Amino acid sequence: MSSPDPTGPASGPLFADPSALHAFTTELERARSLLPPRVNADPQSVDHGLAKLVLTVVELLRQLLERQAVRRIEAGSLTDAEIDRLGQTFLRLNMRMEELKRVFGLEDEDLNLHLGPLGDLR
Amino acid sequence: MTGWYVYAIIDQPHVGPLAGPGVGGGVLASVPYRDIAAVVSPVEDEEIPILPAHVRHHEAIVEALMAVAVVLPVRFGTLVPDQERLRALLADNYRSFTASLARVRGRVELGLRVLWTDGVDPAPPRLDRPRPPSTLSGREYLMARLGEERRTQARCQRAQDLADELHRPLAELVHASTWQVLRTPRLLLSAAYLVDTPGVGRVRDAVGSLAQTHGQLQFLLTGPWPPYHFVTADDPVAVAPEAGGARANVLA
Amino acid sequence: MTGRAFEDDDVTLLELLDRALEKGVVLWGDVTVSVADVDLIYVGLKVLVSSVETATRMRQPLTASTLSGPLAGHS
Numbered sequence: 028m029s030s031p032d033p034t035g036p037a038s039g040p041l042f043a044d045p046s047a048l049h050a051f052t053t054e055l056e057r058a059r060s061l062l063p064p065r066v067n068a069d070p071q072s073v074d075h076g077l078a079k080l081v082l083t084v085v086e087l088l089r090q091l092l093e094r095q096a097v098r099r100i101e102a103g104s105l106t107d108a109e110i111d112r113l114g115q116t117f118l119r120l121n122m123r124m125e126e127l128k129r130v131f132g133l134e135d136e137d138l139n140l141h142l143g144p145l146g147d148l149r
Numbered sequence: 150m151t152g153w154y155v156y157a158i159i160d161q162p163h164v165g166p167l168a169g170p171g172v173g174g175g176v177l178a179s180v181p182y183r184d185i186a187a188v189v190s191p192v193e194d195e196e197i198p199i200l201p202a203h204v205r206h207h208e209a210i211v212e213a214l215m216a217v218a219v220v221l222p223v224r225f226g227t228l229v230p231d232q233e234r235l236r237a238l239l240a241d242n243y244r245s246f247t248a249s250l251a252r253v254r255g256r257v258e259l260g261l262r263v264l265w266t267d268g269v270d271p272a273p274p275r276l277d278r279p280r281p282p283s284t285l286s287g288r289e290y291l292m293a294r295l296g297e298e299r300r301t302q303a304r305c306q307r308a309q310d311l312a313d314e315l316h317r318p319l320a321e322l323v324h325a326s327t328w329q330v331l332r333t334p335r336l337l338l339s340a341a342y343l344v345d346t347p348g349v350g351r352v353r354d355a356v357g358s359l360a361q362t363h364g365q366l367q368f369l370l371t372g373p374w375p376p377y378h379f380v381t382a383d384d385p386v387a388v389a390p391e392a393g394g395a396r397a398n399v400l401a
Numbered sequence: 402m403t404g405r406a407f408e409d410d411d412v413t414l415l416e417l418l419d420r421a422l423e424k425g426v427v428l429w430g431d432v433t434v435s436v437a438d439v440d441l442i443y444v445g446l447k448v449l450v451s452s453v454e455t456a457t458r459m460r461q462p463l464t465a466s467t468l469s470g471p472l473a474g475h476s
Contacts, residue, residue: 039406039409039410039413040369040370040371040409040412040413041259041349041353041356041370041371041372042353042356042357042360042368042369042370043368043369043370043409043412044360044367044368045408047264047367047368047369048369048408048409048411048412049408050264050266050335050367051262051264051367051369051412052408052411052412052415054262054264054333054335054336055262055336055412055415055416055419056415057333057336058332058333058336058339058419059415059418059419093291093294094298096291096294097291097294097295097298098298100291100292100295101295107288110287110288110291111286111287111288112287113287113291114286114287114288114289114290114291115286115287115290116287117287117290117291117294118283118285118287118290121290122283155428157426158426187428199422201414201418204414204417204418204421204422205414205417207421208417208421221425221426222420222421222424222425222426223425223426223427223428224421224422224423224424224425224426224427224428225421225422225425226422227426227427227428229428235428238428246426260416260420369412371412371413371416374416374420375420377420377421377424377425378420378424380424380425380426
């Protein structure tokens with residue numbers, strides 16, 4: 028590597044299916060969107076960022092709690108009555124979150140934490 | 150001047166004249182400590198904004214250094230207030246830096262991404278979003294979630310098995326690797342490999358073979374990169390001695 | 402530049418950002434932050450959730466598949 032290429036390693040990918048490049052771009056952007064876009068640090072977007080943050084936390088908790096409940100059902104440690112009651116609560120919470128997302132104009136992707144091996148929240 | 154922007158740690162106390170200004174326009178310099186150094190340039194700003202042009206500039210300097218030294222790239226945006234503190238950081242981390250430099254000497258990083266396409270990916274259909282008035286009972290809702298969880302877990306296992314299969318032929322050709330499965334739903338595998346510089350072609354050919362065998366997966370191999378993923382030498386003892394230019398990875 | 406060259410550039414830039422912003426030697430605590438509080442909290446969340454999941458996985462019985470390779474592996 029004598030003269031540095033300012034765009035990165037030499038001349039493009041070592042191996043790539045040209046038709047797949049666009050799909051990789053999309054997926055890499057998705058992978059990196061775990062953190063809010065730092066490339067444009069816009070002070071005006073702080074409020075929007077806070078709404079997104081709060082809703083992400085609630086979504087995270089909601090999904091983790093649902094997952095917990097499902098595991099307990101699999102383990103057989105919930106009664107039918109508990110299953111129904113928990114289910115109703117989660118159902119209502121889910122619907123409420125959908126409403127809030129609509130109000131703030133947020134898509135699932137906006138709130139997704141891309142937790143890697145945990146699998147996506149959605 | 151508000152600080153020193155740090156590009157890399159190198160395996161020699163001085164480096165010859167480097168072309169071009171640094172990020173923020175300052176002159177490049179080296180801050181030595183024993184037989185290593187940090188390569189820096191002075192900056193006026195409190196903070197270097199994360200713009201593609203700046204990151205590329207940082208990278209260009211790191212890559213230029215790789216032509217003349219063994220390099221541990223430093224994360225973008227690293228500012229140290231003064232040289233005394235920088236020397237102290239070098240001293241505190243001297244042994245770790247030296248070990249890491251030894252590990253990456255004569256080697257480069259390659260990046261592999263593998264996409265799981267719709268044909269292969271057993272992604273489950275998503276749960277319908279419940280809208281009021283929903284006629285689902287609580288039990289029905291949770292049972293649907295249970296089904297979804299099971300499918301997700303099966304998918305995770307399938308991804309892991311596939312990733313293991315892909316990793317096997319590559320493990321023979323690389324000195325070290327680090328990988329992540331399903332970083333996003335469609336990104337089956339994201340991996341970084343530490344490869345002997347002359348061995349890059351072999352890895353590229355191996356990836357080409359994998360692409361032939363797994364026609365329904367899509368592969369992207371990039372590099373050679375500075376060894377961003379290999380700047381901490383976890384356990385030098387775990388690295389097996391070279392044998393005929395290829396090695397099997399411990400803990401693979 | 403051809404379309405292919407543009408896409409090459411995009412992908413290469415993303416790969417570069419993924420490395421230069423997330424990896425490399427960390428010398429001085431955290432790097433410069435922009436919308437600072439929001440960034441830090443997101444990072445903290447990911448670390449928290451990873452710990453929960455690891456703890457959960459550890460409680461499951463060891464099988465051939467759990468021994469042969471964690472989802473995030475090193476060698």
